[in-house]
Amino acid sequence: xxxxLVIDDDSNxxxxxxxFLQDLNYNVLIASNSEDGLRLAAEHQPDLxxxxxxxxxxxxxxxxxxxxxxxxxxxVVVMSAYDxxxxxxxxxxLQAFDFLPKPIDLKQVKSILERISQLQQARRSISATSERxxxxxxxxxxxxxxxxxxxxxxxxxxxxxxxxxxxxxxxGTGKGVVARAIHNxxxxxxxPFIIVDCGALPDNLLESELFGYEAGAFTxxxxxxxxxxxxxxxxxxxxxDEIGNMSSALQMRLLRTLQDxxxxxxxxxxxxxxxxxxxxxxxxxxxxxxxxGHFREDLYYRLKQVPIALPPLRKRSQDISMLAQHFxxxxxxxxxxxxxxxxxxxxxxxxNYHWPGNVRELENAIKSAAVLSRSDVILPDxxxxxxxxxxxxxxxxxxxxxxxxxxxxELAVRKILDSPNTLSDQNNLYKTLTxxxxxxxxxxxxxxxxxxxxxxAKLLGISRTTLWQKxxxxxx
Numbered sequence: 001x002x003x004x005l006v007i008d009d010d011s012n013x014x015x016x017x018x019x020f021l022q023d024l025n026y027n028v029l030i031a032s033n034s035e036d037g038l039r040l041a042a043e044h045q046p047d048l049x050x051x052x053x054x055x056x057x058x059x060x061x062x063x064x065x066x067x068x069x070x071x072x073x074x075x076v077v078v079m080s081a082y083d084x085x086x087x088x089x090x091x092x093x094l095q096a097f098d099f100l101p102k103p104i105d106l107k108q109v110k111s112i113l114e115r116i117s118q119l120q121q122a123r124r125s126i127s128a129t130s131e132r133x134x135x136x137x138x139x140x141x142x143x144x145x146x147x148x149x150x151x152x153x154x155x156x157x158x159x160x161x162x163x164x165x166x167x168x169x170x171x172g173t174g175k176g177v178v179a180r181a182i183h184n185x186x187x188x189x190x191x192p193f194i195i196v197d198c199g200a201l202p203d204n205l206l207e208s209e210l211f212g213y214e215a216g217a218f219t220x221x222x223x224x225x226x227x228x229x230x231x232x233x234x235x236x237x238x239x240x241d242e243i244g245n246m247s248s249a250l251q252m253r254l255l256r257t258l259q260d261x262x263x264x265x266x267x268x269x270x271x272x273x274x275x276x277x278x279x280x281x282x283x284x285x286x287x288x289x290x291x292x293g294h295f296r297e298d299l300y301y302r303l304k305q306v307p308i309a310l311p312p313l314r315k316r317s318q319d320i321s322m323l324a325q326h327f328x329x330x331x332x333x334x335x336x337x338x339x340x341x342x343x344x345x346x347x348x349x350x351x352n353y354h355w356p357g358n359v360r361e362l363e364n365a366i367k368s369a370a371v372l373s374r375s376d377v378i379l380p381d382x383x384x385x386x387x388x389x390x391x392x393x394x395x396x397x398x399x400x401x402x403x404x405x406x407x408x409x410e411l412a413v414r415k416i417l418d419s420p421n422t423l424s425d426q427n428n429l430y431k432t433l434t435x436x437x438x439x440x441x442x443x444x445x446x447x448x449x450x451x452x453x454x455x456x457a458k459l460l461g462i463s464r465t466t467l468w469q470k471x472x473x474x475x476x
Contacts, residue, residue, distance in 0.1 A: 002026065002047060003026065003027040003029065003044055003048075004026050004028055004047065005028075005029040005030075005031065005037060005040055005044070005049045006018070006021075006028060006029070006049075007031045007032075007033070007034065007037035007052060007055065008032070008050070008052040008055075009052065009054075009056055013052075013102075017050065017104075024113070029046060032055075032056075033057050033058070034051075034055050034057060034058035034059070034062065038063060038070075041067065041070075045074070046074065047075065047116065048074075048077065048097075048112075049067060049075070049076045049077070050077050051063060051064060051067070051076055051078050052078075052079050053078060053080035053091075054080065054081075060078060061078070061087070061094065064078060064094050064095075065094055072338060075116055075374075076097060077097050077100055078091040078096045078099050078100070079099075079100045079101075080099075080102060081102035081103070092374075095337075095374065097112070097116070097374040097375065098115075098374065118379065119375050119377050122343035122344070122377045122379060123340055123341075123376070123377050125343070125344050126341035141155075141177070141181055142322055142323050142326050143318075143322065143323070145311075145317075145318040145319050147311040147315060148311070148316060148319060151178065151308060151310060154308045155185065157306075158182050158186075159181075159182050159183075159185035159186040160186070162186075162188070163305045164258065164280070164302065164303055164306075165179075165182060165308060166280050166281070166282070166303045166305075166308070167279065167280070167281040167307075167310065168281070168283075168307060169283065169309065170283055170312050171358065171360070172313075172358030172359055172360030172361055173312060173313070173358045173359060174310060174358075174359050175281035175283075175310060176281070179281060182279060183236070183237040183277075186237070186277075188235060188236050188277060191233075191234075192232060192233050192235075193236055193237050194239065196238065196240055196241065197241045198240055198242050198243050198244075198245050198246045199242035199244075203250060206246070208226070208228070210230060210250075211228040211264070211265055211266060212228030212231060212263075213226055213265050213266035213267050213268075214268045215267075225265070225267075230257065231263070231272065231274060233276035233277075234274060234276055235276075237276065237277045237278075237279055238276045238277070239280075239281070240278060240279070240280040241280075241281050242281065242282060242283065243281065243282050243303070244282040244283070244286055244289055244294075244295060248296065252296065252299075255298060255299045258278060258299075258302050258303075261274055261275070280303050286300050287300070312355065313355040313358040313361075314355050320350045320351060321350070323363075324342055324347070324350060324362060325342065327362065327363045328366050328370060330367075331366060331367050331371075334367075335371065339370065339373075339376050340376040340377050341378070342366075343377055343378060343379050343380065346369075346378055349387055349388060350362070352390060353386075353390045354390065354447045356447065368384065370382075435474060438474060441460070442456070442460075442467075442471065442474070445459060445460070453467060
């Protein structure tokens with residue numbers, strides 16, 4: 001950053017800024033009103049504008065709007081000694097980089113200069129040739145990893161027929177996106193795609209939603225009856241999300257429907273033929289649900305004619321930067337703002353993070369950062385704290401000691417000591433600390449081993465029985 005423009009009608013403030021900024025080796029331009037400031041900005045293209053609100057003629061806030069529309073990369077910091085709450089809110093809503101209350105704290109000014117310098121360095125580090133993804137073409141199907149290549153292949157294969165599909169994957173991995181992609185690429189694409197969340201409705205409502213009902217079938221039923229989702233999805237696709245939450249009674253009825261391709265409405269006396277392709281999805285491991293008696297085995301195998309397993313985001317790290325760029329471009333459209341890109345350190349943090357919420361969590365993180373960013377680059381400060389502060393565990397047992405473990409231990413200790421209840425419970429401090437560290441370690445290993453308890457016990461150097469006792473005691 002080389003040039004800074006100061007716009008203030010107080011000559012003493014302008015002189016003080018000029019001395020301070022020149023000592024830091026910046027070129028300084030001075031204007032006493034908005035009109036002169038806009039003219040100087042057009043001539044010299046300063047990197048930063050320090051803009052007072054109360055100015056003769058055009059107000060600082062009016063000038064701010066012109067600065068942001070005429071000079072999109074120019075950062076503007078608003079200053080004011082009057083009505084700080086209202087001015088702060090309005091300034092930030094008009095995309096000011098920051099707001100400085102008067103009297104000016106030079107430490108705050110230095111902090112702003114450092115942040116803008118970081119921003120400019122990040123902008124330079126972002127490759128001008130980095131891949132851009134059009135949100136208009138295949139907006140949801142993003143990824144080039146080998147795991148996702150196999151998923152794209154399966155979408156193509158299943159789009160060519162009408163067999164039942166079971167999509168398995170953790171929450172946020174994109175099961176609904178894959179289901180819709182199968183439908184959109186199939187011969188049924190011009191017919192309805194109907195979604196039913198089996199985990200969001202109680203049994204009686206879910207049954208009437210799926211199969212419909214005749215007039216007077218139950219108290220509160222519509223006089224003319226109602227078509228169910230199976231009938232509404234005729235010649236199209238019915239997507240049954242979170243099917244693992246369906247009750248045993250409804251599982252039995254669904255099995256008969258899939259076998260016979262017909263339904264009977266609630267309160268009805270005749271069968272109705274249906275022609276809806278069924279795609280089911282679950283975040284559970286249905287094979288385990290079958291073994292513990294929570295899901296019917298016959299329905300499981302009927303649904304699992306062709307399974308598609310979606311990998312968690314932590315297992316397809318190659319796709320993270322591409323997905324992040326895609327979500328940033330979506331945010332650009334939604335916020336009507338241009339974004340240059342994502343700083344490299346952010347991408348490094350993304351690679352390090354374990355993403356328990358998968359692609360949906362990444363999407364939310366990027367969109368939140370886009371809203372919080374006061375510039376056209378996403379920086380680490382804009383990211384959620386859980387991503388910035390995450391400490392990754394290396395599962396090589398030799399490396400569980402040393403710097404990384406020390407950092408994790410220090411974080412756990414700091415977290416406990418900062419708790420408001422710690423000092424009032426001094427006699428149990430050691431127990432509290434060890435339990436907290438045990439919990440953090442087990443939770444981290446759960447993510448890294450995909451809930452492989454044998455591997456977790458081996459890494460911890462304890463038996464599976466001891467591990468289970470710890471999990472029960474800590475209520476994990």
